[in-house]
Amino acid sequence: MQRIRRQAGLEIEPGSRTEPGAGVTPRSGEPAGQGRGRLSRGVSTDRRGERLDRLRALVARVGTLRLTDAAQALSVSSMTLRRDLATGDAVLELLGGHVMARQGKGSPYSLAGEEDVHVAAKAAAGRQAAALVEDGDAIFVDCGTTMPHLLAALPTELELTVVCYALNVATLASRRPHTRLFMLGGLFHPSSATFLSEEAMEGLKRLGIAKAFISAGGLHPERGASCANFNEVPVKQAVMAQAMRSFLLIDSSKLGQVKPAFFAPADAFKRVITEQG
Amino acid sequence: MQRIRRQAGLEIEPGSRTEPGAGVTPRSGEPAGQGRGRLSRGVSTDRRGERLDRLRALVARVGTLRLTDAAQALSVSSMTLRRDLATGDAVLELLGGHVMARQGKGSPYSLAGEEDVHVAAKAAAGRQAAALVEDGDAIFVDCGTTMPHLLAALPTELELTVVCYALNVATLASRRPHTRLFMLGGLFHPSSATFLSEEAMEGLKRLGIAKAFISAGGLHPERGASCANFNEVPVKQAVMAQAMRSFLLIDSSKLGQVKPAFFAPADAFKRVITEQG
DNA sequence: TAACAACTGTTGCGATATTAACAACACGCC
């Protein structure tokens, strides 16, 4: 309890454990004038939109706060905010009594044993890969769902330079201390959450990369490594040509698989990292 | 209740509302062998770290899940996971019964009226700016804390091209449907969450921008617009030179202020947008 | 002005989360 209360960073006077204006005259905290329109039409002064705006702003600043605290901050009852958020805001979400930026991509997931093994495998593979990274390294981190495990497994103390072109990777890497982050920009591709452009390919040539961690959708002993999106191919190839050493980071379920876009033969990698080794 | 349950995307057979192995033989779900070390030292097989790894992986995939579901997925009791998370994981956080990636930057915030007014002002200014955007526009969105309000205020139906170089803007824009997102890459600057590079400046020249929304830390009637970070200056200037129309988007508290880095005279903007107009 | 609709606040109840305390088990050590 204390942990969460502390997180909010504000104190409520010990006496009043109830809602802001409990029992007293309702809506005394605001000027309470200037007309009110209906919500169904987007015209006139829209109180709900205004509240959500202020709430969005609050959340943008503090990351997360309790619904009751938010209600107090906006001088409305928690029930009102609850109703506002229930209308389905594009940005905000109410989860377990806390207001936060929507984060689940809504991707449905099944907890069938199979998938769970995959996840554990990816995490293990990420740990294995992280063990190869040394202090001071400049590493390239590819796109995909396995790479976040690599970043999570990297000790925070390491002083690194991370080169990436995927949004999820950049977000994680940007939060690391002692980390220089270089991102390749360009047009956003939602399927892989990557940014691709001609200029980025040019810029890549100026970067010294000690170790490149490449992802793949499949690795076939004869056909080599392949991925689902054709547009990733030039980047992967350019990085591999540029980097001192390239590692293929996949979980073992990818072995023997084949995806539409081939980008490298199997022997192009210094090593193939899976959860086993 | 249903809303949250649905979010998790899995069903538990109606009969058992309790913990996984409730009442039955304890720890029957796992092989339960292979030795167990102590946690204080990081050596030997570390069950807690392993669980957290798998949990991190799960969270990375689904964004958020209920603690009870996570416990079931990892075949441990929710109490164990609760204890694991209480040790203070760097990535994960337990909030209101849901496990998620840590998001609060831990920035302390005060709820003094002043700040709250600022937030409301920024939200209002964002709405005003959003009203200028038309379907099919290519817009540039600068960095700063005001810009998210602009994005939040843009109707989802609009078909847009968004050009940006700030991580927070990119994250929001990437979630919009019907939106082409182009990001300028480069080296990450934590103070403003922006990416800057020579190549990006080159790439900028090839982009057609109808409307540019520029932020500033201050606007002085004689000295012009200024910001806190010098490295933003070239980008702002290049964008303004490139764009058909440039708008300065600030809240009124910035009026009359002066920051270290000047980047444009006041009359360089087609219009200055504040919460009033 | 009266009637109506929309919005907000309050209350109460059921469901859920949180914590502490206790019991059961596995491992390492002597």
Next chain:
DNA sequence: GGCGTGTTGTTAATATCGCAACAGTTGTTA
């Protein structure tokens, strides 16, 4: 083998959340 330590599961007590129904207020409409 016996013992102690550390880890995990269970239970119960408490606090909090989520929802629904109701009541009061405000602004709009006839």
